[in-house]
Amino acid sequence: MNRRDFLKGLLSTSYVVASGASVLAPLSALAKATANSNDGWLTTASHFGAFKIKRKNGVIDQIKPFDLDKYPSDMINGIRGLVYNPSRVRYPMVRLDFLLKGHQSDTTKRGDFRFVRVTWDKALTLFKESLDQIQTNYGPSALHAGQTGWRATGQLHSSTSHMQRAVGMHGNFVKKIGDYSTGAGQVILPYILGSTEVYAQGTSWPLILENSKTIVLWANDPFKNLQVGWNAETHESYAYLAQLKQKIKEGKIRVISIDPVVSKTQNYLECEQIYINPQTDVPLMLAIAHELYINKRHDQAFIDGYSLGFDKFVPYLLGKDDGVVKTAAWAAKITGISEEVIKELAQTMSGGRTQMLMGWCIQRQQHGEQPYWMAAVLATMLGQIGLPGGGISYGHHYSSIGVPSTGAAAPGGFPRNLDEGKKPLFDNNDFKGASKTIPVARWVDAILSPGKVIDANGAKITYPDIKMMVISGNNPWNHHQDRNRMKLAFQKLECVVTVDINWTATCRFSDIVLPACTTLERNDIDVYGSYSNRGVIAMQKMVEPLFDSLSDFEIFSRFAALLGREKEYTRGMSEFDWLKKLYDDCKAANDGKFAMPEFDQFWRDGYVDFGEGKLWTRHADFRADPEINPLGTPSGMIEIFSRKIARYKYDDCHGHPMWMEKTERSHGGPGSDKHPIWMQSCHPDKRLHSQMCESAEFRATYTVQGREPVYLNPLDAKARGIKDGDVVRVFNDRGQLLAGAVVSNNFPSGVIRIEEGAWYGPVGDDGSVQGGAKIGAICSYGDPNTLTQDIGTSKLAQACSAYTCLVNYEKFKGKVPAVSSFNGPIEVKI
Numbered sequence: 001m002n003r004r005d006f007l008k009g010l011l012s013t014s015y016v017v018a019s020g021a022s023v024l025a026p027l028s029a030l031a032k033a034t035a036n037s038n039d040g041w042l043t044t045a046s047h048f049g050a051f052k053i054k055r056k057n058g059v060i061d062q063i064k065p066f067d068l069d070k071y072p073s074d075m076i077n078g079i080r081g082l083v084y085n086p087s088r089v090r091y092p093m094v095r096l097d098f099l100l101k102g103h104q105s106d107t108t109k110r111g112d113f114r115f116v117r118v119t120w121d122k123a124l125t126l127f128k129e130s131l132d133q134i135q136t137n138y139g140p141s142a143l144h145a146g147q148t149g150w151r152a153t154g155q156l157h158s159s160t161s162h163m164q165r166a167v168g169m170h171g172n173f174v175k176k177i178g179d180y181s182t183g184a185g186q187v188i189l190p191y192i193l194g195s196t197e198v199y200a201q202g203t204s205w206p207l208i209l210e211n212s213k214t215i216v217l218w219a220n221d222p223f224k225n226l227q228v229g230w231n232a233e234t235h236e237s238y239a240y241l242a243q244l245k246q247k248i249k250e251g252k253i254r255v256i257s258i259d260p261v262v263s264k265t266q267n268y269l270e271c272e273q274i275y276i277n278p279q280t281d282v283p284l285m286l287a288i289a290h291e292l293y294i295n296k297r298h299d300q301a302f303i304d305g306y307s308l309g310f311d312k313f314v315p316y317l318l319g320k321d322d323g324v325v326k327t328a329a330w331a332a333k334i335t336g337i338s339e340e341v342i343k344e345l346a347q348t349m350s351g352g353r354t355q356m357l358m359g360w361c362i363q364r365q366q367h368g369e370q371p372y373w374m375a376a377v378l379a380t381m382l383g384q385i386g387l388p389g390g391g392i393s394y395g396h397h398y399s400s401i402g403v404p405s406t407g408a409a410a411p412g413g414f415p416r417n418l419d420e421g422k423k424p425l426f427d428n429n430d431f432k433g434a435s436k437t438i439p440v441a442r443w444v445d446a447i448l449s450p451g452k453v454i455d456a457n458g459a460k461i462t463y464p465d466i467k468m469m470v471i472s473g474n475n476p477w478n479h480h481q482d483r484n485r486m487k488l489a490f491q492k493l494e495c496v497v498t499v500d501i502n503w504t505a506t507c508r509f510s511d512i513v514l515p516a517c518t519t520l521e522r523n524d525i526d527v528y529g530s531y532s533n534r535g536v537i538a539m540q541k542m543v544e545p546l547f548d549s550l551s552d553f554e555i556f557s558r559f560a561a562l563l564g565r566e567k568e569y570t571r572g573m574s575e576f577d578w579l580k581k582l583y584d585d586c587k588a589a590n591d592g593k594f595a596m597p598e599f600d601q602f603w604r605d606g607y608v609d610f611g612e613g614k615l616w617t618r619h620a621d622f623r624a625d626p627e628i629n630p631l632g633t634p635s636g637m638i639e640i641f642s643r644k645i646a647r648y649k650y651d652d653c654h655g656h657p658m659w660m661e662k663t664e665r666s667h668g669g670p671g672s673d674k675h676p677i678w679m680q681s682c683h684p685d686k687r688l689h690s691q692m693c694e695s696a697e698f699r700a701t702y703t704v705q706g707r708e709p710v711y712l713n714p715l716d717a718k719a720r721g722i723k724d725g726d727v728v729r730v731f732n733d734r735g736q737l738l739a740g741a742v743v744s745n746n747f748p749s750g751v752i753r754i755e756e757g758a759w760y761g762p763v764g765d766d767g768s769v770q771g772g773a774k775i776g777a778i779c780s781y782g783d784p785n786t787l788t789q790d791i792g793t794s795k796l797a798q799a800c801s802a803y804t805c806l807v808n809y810e811k812f813k814g815k816v817p818a819v820s821s822f823n824g825p826i827e828v829k830i
Contacts, residue, residue, distance in 0.1 A: 042540040043606030045232030045526050046153050046519060047688050048075040053520070053542050060084075060520065060542055068534070068609075071238035073227040075686065081695025082518050083543065087502040087822045088694075089515035090547035092123035096828050098511040099126075103133060103494040110490055111509045111762070111773035115825040120548065120558065126512055128170070128562050130495040134468045135171045135426040141434045141464035143167075146175030148440050149474035150689060152501075153232055154524030154539055156578050157552045159473025159516070161416040163499065166556035167470055168418050169565050171426030174464050176440040180479045182360055183441055183799025184368035185394060187457055188653075191642045192376045194631030198360065201531050202393040204615040205240035205402040209247060211389025213352030217257040218375065219281065220359030221682070222397035223265035228688040229399035231410075231530040232537050236403045237396075245269050254348070258284070260678070261753065262746040264685065274345065275748060277336040277667040278678040279804065281362050282659045284342065285374040287331035290317055291346035292381050298350070299383025306626055307380050309641025313656045326659075334659075336667060350382060356392040361682055365803035367652060367660045368793040374657035380638050386623025393618065399530035404613030409589035410527035411536060411582045414553070419571075425563060434464035439798035444480060444790060447489040455795035458648050468495040473516065473552065477505035477760055478690040481802050482790040483783065484735050484775050499555060502694045503824050505760035505783075508772075516552055517545035525579055528607070535609045536586060538602065551575070645796065652794040664789070664806040666750050675732045675806035677716070677752055681784035684755035693759050694822065704740020706819050708758035708782030710809070713747045722811045729778075730754070730809040732787050738812060739782035752809065754784040756802070761821030769820045781821040 041054045043066070050066030060080050065072035093115040097105040118126075134142050145167045151159045167173060178186060186196040208215070226237045247253040248271055255271035257263055260278050265271075276284060292298040293314065303310050319325035328342040335342075348354075356379055362371045375392060384390025395401040418424070438446055439456050443466070446452075450465035480486060490496065490509050498510040507513045524539040545551070550558075553575055560569035573581065580599045587596040594610045602608055621629035630636025634644055646655030664671040666678035686702050687693050702709060710728050722728060726741045730752070739754055747753060760783040764771010771777060779786045788805045792798035 042542060043537065044520060044539045044542060045528065045537045046079065047150065047228045047230070047233060047691065048073055048079065049233050049235060050528060050537055051076065051079060055542060058543060069235050071235040073235065075227060075692060075698070077701070078687070078692045078695035078698030081698050082692065083520050083546065085502070085694045085696050085822075087824065088546060089500060089503055089507060089513055089549065090824070091117045091515060092120050092548065093513045093825065093827075094118050094123065094126060095511045096830070098495070099830070103130070105511070107491040107493065109773060110496070110511070111487065112770045113508055113772070113825045114770070114828050115513070116828050116830055120550075123512055123514055124559050124562055127497050127514075127559065130468060130497065130512070131167070131170050134495070135428065138465070138467055139428050139430055139432060140172035140426070141174060141431040142467040143171065143173040143470070144443060144464075144466045144468070145173040145470040146437070147471055147474040147476070148176055148179045149476075149479065150230070150691065151473045152519045153526050154519055154522075155411045155413040155526055155582055156524045156575065157519070157522055158413050159499065159552050161414045162552040162556040163470060163472035164416050165414070165418065166559050166569060169422075169424055169560060169563055169569065171424045172429055173470075174431075174466065175437045176443065177437050178440040178797070178799060180364075180441060180800050182363065183439070184363040184793040184797040185360065185372050187797035187799065188369035188373055189376070189394065190632060191645055192373055192633065192639050194633040194636075197394040198398075200395065201405055201616065201618070202396050202401045203355070203388060203391070203618045204404045204613075205237065206404070207388035207615055207617055208355050208402070209240060209243055209253070211353050211387070212253055212355045214348055214354045215244070215253060215255045216349065216354065216356045217255065217259070217263075217265060217271075218356060218358050219259055219362040220257075220357050220397050221259075221263040221265045222357070223268045224263070224685050225397045225683055226400060229530050231399070232526045232528045234400055234403070234529040234532060234534055236529070236532060236534070237400045240402070241268070256345070256348070260748060260751050261680065267746070274337060274341060277334065278680070278751065279365050279662055279665050279669075280335040281371045282374050282657065283326070283331040283334045284337060285371065285378055286317065286326035286659060287328045287342050288346045288349065289374075289378055289381055290326045291328060291343055292350055293317060295346075297346065298381040302383030302385075303380060306385070306623070307638035307640050308635050309639055309656065312641040313377065316656060316658065349378075353384060353387065353390045354382060355389050357396045358392065358394045359397055360394075361680075361803060363793070364800055366662045366791065366793060366801045368799060368801065369653055369796055370657050370660065376638065377640050377657060380640060385638070386617065386619040388617045388620075391619060401531050403529065403532040404615055405531055406533045406594070406610040406613040408533045408594045408610040409586055410533055411525050411586040413582070414578065419568065422568065431464060433462060435461045438463065439792070441480070441800040442792060442798050444482075444486055444489045447492055448485070454798065455648070455650065456798045457796055458644070467493060468497075469493060470497045471506055471510070472499040475500070475504045475506050475690050477509060478757060478783075478785070480790070481785050481788040481800060482734055483760060483762070483779070483786045485790050487773070487775055499552070501549070504690065505821070508825070514555060515547065515549040516555065517549040521545040521549065522551040522553075523575060523579060525583060532613050533610060534613075535607055536583070536596070536602070538606045540603075540606065553578075648796070650795040653796040662804050663791070664804050666806055671806045675808045677750055677807050677809065679730070679784060679787060679805045679807045680751060680753045681756045681788060681802055681805070682753065684757045687757050690757040690759060693757055696822065704742060705816070707738055707740040707780075708754060709742040710739035710782065711742050711744050711747050711753040712809075713749045713751065714743050714745060716749050717741065717743045720810055727812040727816050728809050729812045730787065730807050732805075732807045734789070735776070735779070735786040737779035737782050737784070737786045738816070752807070754782055756784055758783045759821035760786065761819055763817045763820050767815070767817035769826065772820060778817070780817050780819045
């Protein structure tokens with residue numbers, strides 16, 4: 001790609017301009033700003049890995065993997081498209097009706113994609129005036145700025161930190177607790193194992209490879225998910241997966257994947273699969289526990305010495321509480337796994353050192369706390385927690401957990417909160433009886449039902465009456481469920497402000513949209529290896545920010561200036577002053593342990609290496625002496641029965657793990673008579689959630705007729721007259737979408753997959769973009785959260801339940817509408 005082709009491409013795929021004037025008029029200024037950039041190889045990093053990038057005439061020309069990355073992801077081919085794509089937010093924009101009427105605008109038009117270009121000064125002034133109005137008229141309970149999301153890499157330009165610090169200087173606001181990825185797990189596991197576990201370092205891979213006889217991948221696809229990481233990803237885990245593949249081949253380790261589908265990991269490792277009906281993992285675990293107990297294959301000594309409550313769990317296992325004995329025969333009817341296979345699995349897991357590696361997806365369902373709790377009970381019964389190559393992990397598929405950590409200190413970040421002693425302009429902490437913090441997945445429910453009181457993690461939560469949202473570097477119109485319910489909620493809001501790089505659906509349903517630049521258009525630093533802490537890497541600016549986009553630091557410094565607090569916001573430091581401070585603080589923390597050069601030398605080199613880490617076994621200290629090294633549970637022990645949870649008296653989360661039926665379950669479960677297909681909306685293979693969906697050329701390598709793939713079982717597809725490459729309508733009572741058929745034997749009958757992160761692109765019955773604002777509009781690209789349920793997992797976690805979702809599908813007939821997800825708005829001149 002040369003610069004002329006790049007600009008020509010933007011001209012042909014840019015915003016629709018209602019007035020006929022080109023929104024790309026200032027391209028000459030853009031060329032002038034970047035043409036003088038120095039060419040050459042520079043270092044940068046991303047969630048997708050670290051890279052070396054070479055520029056030519058001010059434009060990114062070549063990209064190659066970082067020298068230490070021996071297993072780079074295929075997503076390296078999408079990096080250029082993160083900068084050069086037609087979805088970029090180029091200028092500050094304001095929704096037409098909001099610009100005309102402000103907080104009295106017609107909110108039913110929110111989402112009709114009609115925007116007006118304004119200056120930065122105008123946009124930031126409108127932003128501040130909206131905050132003024134909300135704080136004056138309603139107080140802090142009406143403002144939600146407690147976002148969640150993956151942001152972009154970089155310790156300085158963290159979008160959430162900048163937004164919440166700046167907005168916090170103006171006034172207080174409603175915050176969130178938890179996240180969508182592990183919402184149920186991070187609530188239940190502290191009761192059981194004393195920490196969230198899901199984000200904790202795990203037993204080192206070399207110890208697993210050396211000591212494990214059996215590895216159980218339970219709803220876990222590490223080969224797919226380890227392509228990305230929270231910080232700059234090293235991909236070191238893939239070397240261990242390659243060793244595991246060889247050990248399987250040599251018969252030294254048995255790996256069993258328990259999953260409804262044949263995963264990418266299973267295909268790579270060529271390991272075994274035990275098919276299981278979706279959402280029935282708990283019955284299988286209970287049956288294994290029953291087999292262990294009745295055959296005395298459980299470790300009673302470990303149970304007695306390291307756990308509490310087994311005696312209260314056994315009566316349920318034996319059916320003395322509910323009259324249902326949790327036998328293999330009982331579980332077989334629910335799970336679709338034969339009685340013989342269940343019994344053999346119990347024998348295998350108890351017959352030697354067994355490492356259980358749990359995925360995150362099974363806790364993103366109704367009662368999602370239960371499979372994680374029951375898995376911990378199984379691991380306790382096996383008695384191998386704290387042994388190398390044994391026990392249980394809830395994170396070996398994430399950010400290279402299991403790669404040995406160096407123990408080095410990592411760079412800090414830009415402060416998220418106000419400096420000590422400082423107060424907001426609107427120093428009002430009266431939330432009018434509403435909760436200041438709400439569970440992350442219940443914000444739409446709060447907008448629709450202000451004042452409603454819900455149970456959550458032992459507390460009573462009173463929903464605030466939210467009137468305004470501020471969102472930065474975050475895409476709730478990707479990660480939340482039930483798009484049509486979200487539309488109803490957004491119609492109740494007076495103002496939505498979004499800061500982002502691209503015109504995501506979140507921007508589309510906003511009132512004020514501010515353009516942020518990409519990580520390749522600013523300088524930053526990051527830790528190389530989220531858990532291994534392999535080193536510190538420079539993120540050197542590759543090109544100047546395109547169009548009128550700015551860094552998060554610059555955007556909110558300007559906003560703070562409107563408040564008269566810019567110096568306080570920046571602490572009087574520039575971007576490079578901050579980078580040097582963050583690096584120097586890291587250097588001081590590592591003094592005497594890990595050598596680090598002076599900042600200028602580091603910036604020239606682009607990287608400082610801390611070397612390889614040390615081997616470590618999770619929970620080994622606890623096993624060695626549970627009195628000196630207790631867990632963080634109330635008792636300090638593994639809690640098979642939780643007296644604390646039992647005291648809550650929840651009807652959907654009791655004192656020990658249980659099987660509870662879902663509101664929707666395929667293969668003969670509730671709702672399957674009307675919508676017989678379970679939709680799996682797992683983490684994508686070719687992007688990070690919704691990040692990189694904008695990369696047009698890379699997206700074209702996996703889309704079908706320009707749409708997100710829907711993976712179908714061959715027999716199910718044939719019964720519906722669908723063949724590979726057809727456009728398919730997927731639907732239920734909550735919504736409908738179009739996707740492109742990929743027929744594959746990896747997916748069993750009654751199951752489809754549409755990977756989350758597909759950009760929502762609703763269109764009207766006439767195919768118009770404006771019609772996409774209406775309730776019930778079809779998604780033209782294939783966002784699975786058009787169809788998912790917006791319900792909490794239980795009264796305990798109140799986390800997202802996206803995996804409890806039934807649908808049906810058919811071959812689409814009629815004129816196929818154009819995809820509306822990736823172009824900018826209709827610009828209106830006034």
